[in-house]
Structures are given as C-alpha cells and as structure tokens.
Amino acid sequence: NAGVTQTPKFQVLKTGQSMTLQCAQDMNHEYMSWYRQDPGMGLRLIHYSVGAGITDQGEVPNGYNVSRSTTEDFPLRLLSAAPSQTSVYFCASSRGDVEKLFFGSGTQLSVL
Amino acid sequence: AQSVTQLDSQVPVFEEAPVELRCNYSSSVSVYLFWYVQYPNQGLQLLLKYLSGSTLVESINGFEAEFNKSQTSFHLRKPSVHISDTAEYFCAVRNSGNTGKLIFGQGTTLQVKP
Numbered sequence: 063n064a065g066v067t068q069t070p071k072f073q074v075l076k077t078g079q080s081m082t083l084q085c086a087q088d089m090n091h092e093y094m095s096w097y098r099q100d101p102g103m104g105l106r107l108i109h110y111s112v113g114a115g116i117t118d119q120g121e122v123p124n125g126y127n128v129s130r131s132t133t134e135d136f137p138l139r140l141l142s143a144a145p146s147q148t149s150v151y152f153c154a155s156s157r158g159d160v161e162k163l164f165f166g167s168g169t170q171l172s173v174l
Numbered sequence: 175a176q177s178v179t180q181l182d183s184q185v186p187v188f189e190e191a192p193v194e195l196r197c198n199y200s201s202s203v204s205v206y207l208f209w210y211v212q213y214p215n216q217g218l219q220l221l222l223k224y225l226s227g228s229t230l231v232e233s234i235n236g237f238e239a240e241f242n243k244s245q246t247s248f249h250l251r252k253p254s255v256h257i258s259d260t261a262e263y264f265c266a267v268r269n270s271g272n273t274g275k276l277i278f279g280q281g282t283t284l285q286v287k288p
Contacts, residue, residue: 093274102183104264104280105218112274121277152217159273160206162220 064088068153068166075143075173083138083169085153091164093156094136095120096128098149099168105152111136112159143173176201176269178279186285189257195250195282197239197265207248208266208276209239218264224248235259260286 069084087094095110097120107120109128117128125147127139136155140147150170154163181196199205209221222233229241239250248265265279 095274095276097278102280104180105278107275107277110274110276118275120275160223160225160268162223163210163218163276165217167217 066153066155066164066166068151068169070169071167072170073172075140075171077143077145077173079143081140081143083140083151083153083171085136085138085166086134087136087153087155087164088134089155089157089164090133091155091157092133093159093161094130095154095163096126096136096138097152097154098122098147099152100149108138108151140171145173147171148173176205176267176272176275176277178265178267178277180263180265180279180282182282183280184283184285186287187255188287190254192253193251193255193259193284195263195265195284197248197250197279199246199248199265199267201246201267201269204270206268206270207239207241208268209233209237209248209250210264210266210278212262212264212281214261221250221263255284255286257286257288259284 066087092113096108097105111117111130153166177200179198207224210218211221212218222231224241232238268276
C-alpha cells in the first residue's frame with residue numbers, strides 16, 4: 063500500500079503565483095485533512111473533509127481552497143501565494159472519525 | 175471553539191528520569207484526546223488516545239496519559255525515558271460535535287540527554 067501520497071515534495075513559488083498541492087490515499091478512507099506545520103505553532107488545520115463532496119474550513123483557511131470529488135483525492139489550492147504561506151504542508155487521512163491519522167510525507171513550500 | 179495548549183515548548187531531561195509533558199484543552203462539550211509523536215525527519219504517529227471509559231490510557235512504549243475533566247488536562251507521562259524518546263510530541267483534541275475536525279497543540283520537544 064502506498065498510503066497517503068503527496069506531491070510535490072518541494073516547491074518554490076513567487077508571490078502571486080497559484081498552485082495545487084496534490085494528495086491521494088489508497089486506503090478508502092473517508093476522512094481527509096490538510097495541515098500546515100510552522101515552528102512553534104504546531105500543526106494548524108487548513109481544511110478537512112468527511113467524505114466525497116463534503117469539505118469544511120479548519121483554523122486557517124484563508125488563501126486556500128479544497129475540493130473532494132472522489133474518496134481518494136483531496137487537492138489543496140493556493141490561489142495567490144504569499145510569503146506567509148511558506149510552510150510545510152501535510153495531508154492526512156483516517157478510516158474513521160476518531161481513528162488514527164495517516165500522514166503524507168509533506169510538501170515544503172517556499173514563497174518568495 | 176476547541177483549542178489545545180501545550181505549556182512547555184521544550185523539555186530537557188536526563189536518560190532514565192521521569193517526564194511529564196503538559197496539555198490543556200478548552201471545550202464546552204465532551205472531547206476526544208490524542209497524543210502524536212514526530213521523530214526527527216519523520217511524519218507524525220499516533221501514540222495514544224482517549225475516547226471514553228478509563229481515564230488512564232497507555233501506549234505500547236511505556237507512555238501513559240490521564241484524562242482529567244475537572245482540570246481539562248491530558249498530560250503525558252513516562253516513568254523512565256530513553257534517548258530514543260527524543261522527539262516532538264503533539265497533543266490534539268476533537269470536540270464530540272465537530273466530526274473530522276482535529277486540532278493540534280503547538281508541540282513539545284522532548285530532549286533526552288545521556
């Protein structure tokens with residue numbers, strides 16, 4: 063099993079550019095989420111989904127969009143990148159609502 | 175709204191000493207509580223969780239955490255740490271009414287010294 067696959071692993075953007083971080087899981091998990099990890103701030107929830115066609119905002123949703131057209135995929139879109147979005151992004155999935163999260167390997171994003 | 179506070183950003187301790195990593199949460203409803211660990215250059219892994227029942231939960235590698243509703247706390251303890259326990263530890267909470275919304279604390283770096 064591949065588990066949770068995130069691409070790309072590294073990305074450098076210029077301010078104002080847009081891009082999509084891809085996340086796919088092959089475990090048939092209903093629950094998926096996106097977090098960003100910054101030093102001293104832990105993981106902050108950006109958006110999450112409890113099933114295909116259902117998404118909701120987390121703690122820091124501004125500047126990001128998501129969609130969940132299939133169970134497997136949960137892409138994160140940066141609409142107009144800003145230096146404040148420089149971070150490490152993690153996608154996660156779980157089988158159930160209080161089951162353990164399976165994390166992807168992360169995307170290190172730098173916005174210049 | 176739910177929130178989590180980890181009171182210590184870094185905890186240095188000598189090998190074989192006991193350790194406690196503190197976690198307090200804020201919620202007006204019942205909660206589910208978790209501890210995750212991130213070893214250097216690795217992803218997060220679930221260490222233990224409290225859903226209901228016994229307030230003391232244990233992990234397979236000797237950590238335990240106790241849910242204290244009156245103190246709104248879920249502190250993580252280990253009676254004797256090893257060098258290999260050096261990692262960053264994250265407490266997380268989900269309100270019973272917020273399906274899928276897991277909120278993490280700021281993290282505590284445990285530094286075990288020989």
